[in-house]
Amino acid sequence: MRTEVVPTFCALASEPLPPEFIGPLGAILGADDADLHLFALDGDYVVGVASTADTAHLRSVAGLAYVIHYTVRDTLLARFWLPRAESRSGYDHAAALQRLLGAVAATASAVHPYFTLSAFPERLVPATSAIAHDVAWVGDTYEVHDQLSMAGMPTTPSHALGQAWADGDDVFVMDTLKASDAARVIALATVEYDAAYIEFLASHPFYSKFARVVRLQATGDVVSSCVIHGDFSLGLVSTDPTFLRRGLAHEAVHATLSAVRTFLKESPMHAALQLRPFSAIKVGNTPSAKMMAKFGFAPRPNANVVWMGVHL
Structure with a gap:
């Protein structure tokens, strides 16, 4: 995948994306040592985004996710964005998260593949624990500090x-x-x-x-x-x-x-x-x-x- 699609992918969000979602994507722009899989939840369906053309027919994006495979270190990073409940009435976070987690899991060849979910929103932990095949561990809680200016x-x-x-x-x-x-x-x-x-x-x-x-x-x-x-x-x-x-x-x-x-x-x-x-x-x-x-x-x-x- 050409990373030129990344800005178009990020623009699909209905609200400003947090820096912890943008950061890994920005860091690999133009890089040749990482493989990238992008996913958009359009209504009830997860769509793989490999080019700007793939975004043309998306109508109601209700979540984003991606997986980066750092080929040099052979490590995976997955990040998720879901709109906050207060910004979208009637939104089913658990169902949206389940669909995106399924798409992320499908990028791996193993049955019940293991992922470390880093900088993962604490508010999504209960739903993830219910959806995942197994929760191996949960670490300490961190505050995200933004540089406001x-x-x-x-x-x-x-x-x-x-x-x-x-x-x-x-x-x-x-x-x-x-x-x-x-x-x-x-x-x-x-x-x-x-x-x-x-x-x-x-x-x-x-x-x-x-x-x-x-x-x-x-x-x-x-x-x-x-x-x-x-x-x-x-x-x-x-x-x-x-x-x-x-x-x-x-x-x-x-x-x-x-x-x-x-x-x-x-x-x-x-x-x-x-x-x-x-x-x-x-x-x-x-x-x-x-x-x-x-x-x-x-x-x-x-x-x-x-x-x-x-x-x-």
Whole structure:
């Protein structure tokens, strides 16, 4: 499938799509290392969307879904959009979700295939649990924080790549993430990741544009980090405990967001899709929420998400 159909597909929604739905699609525009399956629920029927011509006869789109197969890592990502109940009277969320889940399952060859539903709307978990063949696990609940305006960015420029600055007796330098940093970044992270994933982000032609680390110049060790994940969310924001309260995470996030802003200014195709970063913050993680607020991020009301593993 040619990814040029993605903007047309997203335009089928009857309300603005959330960034966690748009993000993975925007990240693979023009890429050749991913296979994409797009689905639209038109009335009671799921229609596969492989070209703009497939959208011409759709009349009442009541849901969207897609599956991305990242061929390099051989992993799957599935995302869903259903209109909120208050925006469509008489809408049967469970029936719509069942049809879309069925279409997603059909992209796999296995019987009762396994999918990790990431950034999945918490409001849809009960219906999904009733529909799925088996629910393997359900993770913690996260708030989605949107950057309401790029005007919320700090007025001072971020540190450029290679720029060094002193803080007391220490000198730090801004740098890109390297594959060789994987073990160090994993050691600092508060969420579990495997080394292959960090190496993927560091070497990928798209995601590596945005990944930033702060190094201690004397040793070259990473002391703080921030990346853009495969769904265009900010993540891996962490700091070596030895260097807390030095503003290093703030500097890493600022540099990553500045790289994102520059990229969107220079890529009309991505800007037209309204691609924008977001942050999924575990409920109750007040320090992270406060830091992201400094960059114009705020929690979206009634938009909590979970990660869950299901056999469909």
